[in-house]
Amino acid sequence: MITTIPNIITMFRxxxxxxxxxxxHDQFYGWAFLIFLIAGISDGLDGFIAKRFDMASELGAILDPLADKALIFSSYLMLMILGDLPFWLFLTVVFRDVLILVGSLIYVAFNGKVKMAPSYLSKLNTFMQISLVVAILAQKTFDLNYNSFTNYLIYATFITTILSGVHYVWVWVVKEEIEMVDGVKEEQNAPKSGGPD
Known part of the structure; x- marks a missing residue:
């Protein structure tokens, strides 16, 4: 239901x-920093309200990660174009998300459903991606000189992006095959009933 408070907050984001x-685009970094900060706060707020007041919904489970991806992708794209973010990091983030999208579609094709709940590693990756944007915008807004810190964030974001992408591949491909093999073994080892004593 779209009219729940968490979903309205997500739509605002x-x-x-x-x-x-x-x-x-117009390099109004101060206003961009403020808007991104408000959007980031709304991300935590809608999740808190959904859990605290039992307003979680299937639509919200779909809209929330989409809102996060739209916000992060647009920020990374523009910062990359402006030269504030390396192209290779932008490419890594996009490739990881495309990999997850294609993987989820394949998973749905074979299993009929996919769990939308993000892993802790995925949440850490999202946090790092958002933190990097905040750091860059804050640096531009307040004319701060912490390039070393930003560089550390860039590499940390790169690492969590790779690890979370590999984790999704593990969950959807390798783990699924292991569970299928275990299921076959259990079926083979199950005692046969109905035969002669």
């Missing part, structure tokens, strides 16, 4: 994406 793109 999606609505901030084109505003953020325009602000970054």
């Amino acid at each position: 999606i609505a901030t994406v084109p505003v953020l793109i325009l602000l970054l």
